């Protein structure tokens with residue numbers, strides 16, 4: 001599924017804003033609980049879209065969740081153009097932000113050269129990774145995560161956790177054990193016209 005046509009309005013969609021708020025509040029809760037923090041870390045925003053989750057963290061007023069550096073990657077040039085627009089607008093008010101955005105291949109070989117990351121945060125992207133490339137994608141993400149790093153995936157789910165369960169299984173198969181899944185209460189139909 002291509003997101004090129006969704007890029008222009010993505011960050012302003014109320015459902016996306018609700019998911020960004022959930023991401024931010026969950027990161028605050030996890031940091032407060034001493035479980036995991038994005039504070040002071042180097043983070044990979046995988047499947048970043050317009051980067052609104054990363055911007056939310058970078059603009060946070062508490063050190064506990066503000067990363068020191070973000071690399072944001074996506075396969076969609078229009079999404080990265082939307083990110084560049086948003087970044088320019090935010091930086092006009094707040095000054096330079098430590099966020100580098102990069103276009104990557106669907107099986108993102110480029111990520112290995114950028115490693116390592118303390119936190120990898122795929123936002124609603126892992127369910128889009130097809131079976132033809134998923135082994136390569138999961139191995140690449142696992143290889144790019146620092147020792148003791150966390151993978152924090154935002155993902156839709158059902159009551160049986162079928163989607164997130166499958167994703168956790170694939171990550172665990174790559175040797176990852178520090179995994180957190182952030183699940184919105186609403187379903188993906190709110191965003192996509194299935």
Ligand SMILES: C[S@@+](CC[C@H](N)C(=O)[O-])C[C@H]1O[C@@H](n2cnc3c(N)ncnc32)[C@H](O)[C@@H]1O
Nearest residue numbers: 003047048049074075076079106123124125128
């Ligand atoms: C549902 S959107 C989510 C965007 C953003 N993470 C968010 O939470 O608002 C999924 C994004 O993943 C990107 N994407 C899909 N497959 C990808 C892949 N193999 N590698 C990197 N990005 C991918 C899409 O282009 C799109 O921008």
